[in-house]
Amino acid sequence: MHKKFKIMMAAVSLLSFSITADAAIALDRTRVIYTGNANSMSLTLSNDNAHNPYLAQSWLEDERGNKNNLPLVVTPALQRIEPSHRSMIRINPVSAAIGLPQDRESVFWLNVKEIPPKSERSNVMQIALQTRIKMFYRPTAIIPPKFSRWDDQLILTRTNKGYTVDNPTPYFMTIIAIRGADKDAGAKGFQSTMIAPKSSGHIDSEHFKEPHLTTINDFGGKPTLAFHCTGEICKAKKQ
Incomplete structure (x- = not known):
């Protein structure tokens, strides 16, 4: 055939x-x-x-x-x-x-x-x-009080290819986006990352003057939090 x-x-x-x-x-x-x-x-x-x-x-x-x-x-x-x-x-x-x-x-x-x-x-x-x-x-x-948040305890450290994220909390943190401002488009090609409790992980991203991290909370919501940087270290802004 x-x-x-x-x-x-x-x-x-x-x-x-x-x-x-x-x-x-x-x-x-x-x-x-x-x-x-x-x-x-x-x-x-x-x-x-x-x-x-x-x-x-x-x-x-x-x-x-x-x-x-x-x-x-x-x-x-x-x-x-x-x-x-x-x-x-x-x-x-x-x-x-x-x-x-x-x-x-x-x-x-x-x-x-x-x-x-x-x-x-x-x-x-x-x-x-x-x-x-x-x-x-x-x-x-x-077990925290209801409606608590702990994304404000994350600490970002700038690296050559993005940020190291330190998670000092006893909770898993899933980061789904990083951007330069609340309503900006997220970093291109960003890969969702879950960081284990009391450990650190790395996210690949461009650098921002004021990084805004979007995470997933207990209810499936996706809150975004702004960080202020001093040198290479970025901490959450007080709400």
């Missing part, structure tokens, strides 16, 4: 399939804060498909992708959700939670994978979509 004809046949074969990839299962939040004084925590899953039931598979992973022997578990691991209905998943601690650091947060990933019903049509390729969000375990000793 001629090579050109083979390619044409392959193209026709691919076109004979339809691909379905509409998301159906949705979580009620974009991040989870599990506090050490909670016996358990419930989250809502909804099936936004008005016609078909879906299976929802839920599990946790640590930073390395490990799923086994974790200090927290998700139940049920697998459930069926009817069309346009809601259901719940519950996060529960196990005895291993006692071994988590009590002076800072720990981070995990909450995964929810939707499994669609088998299609009644032929030549249909179905794709199982997966939601993956951060889950932070916050020990009782560091």
